[in-house]
Amino acid sequence: MLQIKDLHAGIEGKEILKGINLTIRPGEVHAIMGPNGSGKSTLASVLAGREDYEVTGGSVEFLGKDLLELAPEARAGEGLFLAFQYPVEIPGLSTINFMKTAVNEVRKYRGQEALDAAEFLKLMKEKMSLVNIDKNLLTRSLNEGFSGGEKKRNEVFQMAMLEPKLAILDETDSGLDIDAIRIAAAGVNAIRSKENATLVITHYQRLLDYIVPDFVHVLYNGRIVKSGGKELALELEETGYSFLKNEMNIA
Amino acid sequence: MSTITTIKDKAQQLGAATQDALQPVRAAALAAFDQLGVPAVKHEEWKYTRISQLFNQPYQLGVDHSNADAAWQAFRLPEYETANELVFINGVYNAAASTVRSAGLVVLPLEEAAKGEYAQIVSKHLGHSGKYLKDGINALNASFLVGAVFIGVNRSTEIEHPVYIYNITDGRAGNVFAQPRTLVHVAANAGVVLVETYGSIGVADHFTNQVMEVVVEQDARVEYYKVQNDSNRSSLVSTTHFRQVGKSYVHAVTISLNGAMVRNNLNMVMEAEHCDSNMFGLYFTSDSCHVDNHTIVDNAKPHCLSNEYYKGILDGSSTGVFNGKIFVQQDAQKINAFQSNKNILLSDNANVYTKPQLEIFADDVKCSHGCTVGRLDEEGLFYLRSRGVTEASAKSLLLHAFAVDILDQIRHDALRFYVDQLISERLGA
Ligand SMILES: Nc1ncnc2c1ncn2[C@@H]1O[C@H](COP(=O)(O)OP(=O)(O)O)[C@@H](O)[C@H]1O
Numbered sequence: 134m135l136q137i138k139d140l141h142a143g144i145e146g147k148e149i150l151k152g153i154n155l156t157i158r159p160g161e162v163h164a165i166m167g168p169n170g171s172g173k174s175t176l177a178s179v180l181a182g183r184e185d186y187e188v189t190g191g192s193v194e195f196l197g198k199d200l201l202e203l204a205p206e207a208r209a210g211e212g213l214f215l216a217f218q219y220p221v222e223i224p225g226l227s228t229i230n231f232m233k234t235a236v237n238e239v240r241k242y243r244g245q246e247a248l249d250a251a252e253f254l255k256l257m258k259e260k261m262s263l264v265n266i267d268k269n270l271l272t273r274s275l276n277e278g279f280s281g282g283e284k285k286r287n288e289v290f291q292m293a294m295l296e297p298k299l300a301i302l303d304e305t306d307s308g309l310d311i312d313a314i315r316i317a318a319a320g321v322n323a324i325r326s327k328e329n330a331t332l333v334i335t336h337y338q339r340l341l342d343y344i345v346p347d348f349v350h351v352l353y354n355g356r357i358v359k360s361g362g363k364e365l366a367l368e369l370e371e372t373g374y375s376f377l378k379n380e381m382n383i384a
Numbered sequence: 385m386s387t388i389t390t391i392k393d394k395a396q397q398l399g400a401a402t403q404d405a406l407q408p409v410r411a412a413a414l415a416a417f418d419q420l421g422v423p424a425v426k427h428e429e430w431k432y433t434r435i436s437q438l439f440n441q442p443y444q445l446g447v448d449h450s451n452a453d454a455a456w457q458a459f460r461l462p463e464y465e466t467a468n469e470l471v472f473i474n475g476v477y478n479a480a481a482s483t484v485r486s487a488g489l490v491v492l493p494l495e496e497a498a499k500g501e502y503a504q505i506v507s508k509h510l511g512h513s514g515k516y517l518k519d520g521i522n523a524l525n526a527s528f529l530v531g532a533v534f535i536g537v538n539r540s541t542e543i544e545h546p547v548y549i550y551n552i553t554d555g556r557a558g559n560v561f562a563q564p565r566t567l568v569h570v571a572a573n574a575g576v577v578l579v580e581t582y583g584s585i586g587v588a589d590h591f592t593n594q595v596m597e598v599v600v601e602q603d604a605r606v607e608y609y610k611v612q613n614d615s616n617r618s619s620l621v622s623t624t625h626f627r628q629v630g631k632s633y634v635h636a637v638t639i640s641l642n643g644a645m646v647r648n649n650l651n652m653v654m655e656a657e658h659c660d661s662n663m664f665g666l667y668f669t670s671d672s673c674h675v676d677n678h679t680i681v682d683n684a685k686p687h688c689l690s691n692e693y694y695k696g697i698l699d700g701s702s703t704g705v706f707n708g709k710i711f712v713q714q715d716a717q718k719i720n721a722f723q724s725n726k727n728i729l730l731s732d733n734a735n736v737y738t739k740p741q742l743e744i745f746a747d748d749v750k751c752s753h754g755c756t757v758g759r760l761d762e763e764g765l766f767y768l769r770s771r772g773v774t775e776a777s778a779k780s781l782l783l784h785a786f787a788v789d790i791l792d793q794i795r796h797d798a799l800r801f802y803v804d805q806l807i808s809e810r811l812g813a
Contacts, residue, residue, distance in 0.1 A: 181770050182769075182770070183766055184766070204769070204775070205766060205769040205770045206769045206770075206771075206772050206773055206774050206775065206778075208770075209769075209770060209771055209772030210772050214770075214771075215770050217767065217770075220767070221761075221763050221764050221767040223761075223764050223767075223768075223782065223785055224785060224789075225784070225785030225786060225787075225788040225789060226781055226782070226784070226785035226788075230781075231768065231771070231773075231781065234773055234777055234781060235768070235771040235772050235773050236772075238772050238773050238774055238777060239771075239772035242772065274785075291771060295771060295772060
């Protein structure tokens, strides 16, 4: 589904990703872990198409297409979803109105007919109960005055509405207490399927207690330096990231 | 002969021909105009709005439009079937085209009002705005006073339907200079919704210099909406001067979407204690449109509250001007005055000049003001796009979101939908 080959990217002339290789197949859950500053968010941003970042080498193929050639909205149309670490607050725009536009533009991109008001409402109700979010939140200005947990739940709701094939969760656990993490994770798990894949980006292991990965990768200094099964996450939890420096020195 | 000389001559002739109760006002105004002339850009209040250029060409003056055809009806506002409609064609009130439905609403030619039951009100209040706007353009309006109207709202009457005021210019026979004039008196404990809009007929240069004075008595309530979406060849100086002479409530919203050169003067003079006045504005300009909002809040008495919030979206090579004056006089203790102006520039060629101007002579007051000029939020844009919304739609959603808190201040539902629709069309949504 996603094939990243020797991806180099940076910002303002500074190289941050220094040759990433990663393959994700349908149904898989991958986790990328790593210390702060290793390039995790940069990877998520580059995949979603944030224009501040410059790709200097390598390729990314998503469902047979050259992802890097696509505008951010086209990436979403193709089925990529990035749950933001810091969802943006937009006073004056409700989640519902935003989603009305987003769902129908994505449907248009996918060659599907637009939903009418009744159909949209039905879809919304279905997804609201799936991710357990209150309607009140959705009629308010997007993320404005939301708690950390509400913001993340809103991200998961939007994800459910757009039915992505690959969901990237960027530090979805940051700043959340364990209850909020559990709720967000339950939402993510509720929309997982054999056809879909998930890429969880996190500094801590705790989110992975609730979204159990098939593969764990350790990102350090712009490269994936270690990959393994879910036990790697536990190992990291015990030993921390300090081993990396030693290992890197030896290598 | 220069346009200004022609205009003065016309005013002179008019004065000689009409020896009515308004003549002293006209004569004084003409003398003032003679002395002051058209404000030049060196006049501090007209620094960014080059009004003098509008006098560089000839206009038709004093054409009889009493038999106007139905062309003005293209500018009717929603639910006009139930509304009161006052139609001005080239500055002159057209009674035949107008409809007054609501009981308790009085509409009279100003010269008639000046000699009947309302004579005292007229003589007391007509021309008061001249004290605040000591400039030639305001005087020029008063030097004509032809086809002007008195609008009275009787005591303790809530006028159920809005009063739509259409300021129409008909340029089918050439360039037009129009000077509508209205004096509104809202009696004690009365309530009214006034809506003004503007429309141009024909391909010509249109210039409207309008003055409305509104007197608001004890416990009265006024909602006032101004919707400006005129042609690229239509310029406007629109002065609305409120006097809150008793404890009262005013809620004003000015929406400017198009026009060649638009200058709004909105003044709130709070002459009684416990007045409450609200001024909201939205200007959304493109191409070479120029919109200038000058506002004055004058606190003369204690315990008043004023709240002012203007927002601008500027595209193309358009220009926005916001100047908000707040005067707090010595006696006006314990007043609250808020002011905010926020702007988004969508193009490198668009300009905005924003200036708060506070003059405070009382010590126990709460005043705050702030202004911002920025670009469309890139973070927000990326966020929306990452959810599959195209760049164009994302921009339109963000701009609509920016405008919505001003739109929400239009409490008359049909009008709000109408304006929202105009804005959505502009945004291509
Ligand atoms: N906008 C930016 N400008 C300059 N440097 C940046 C920017 N964004 C990230 N970086 C730098 O790139 C490196 C990786 O950052 P990031 O991808 O946020 O790491 P992580 O998510 O793993 O903490 C850091 O050294 C960070 O300082």
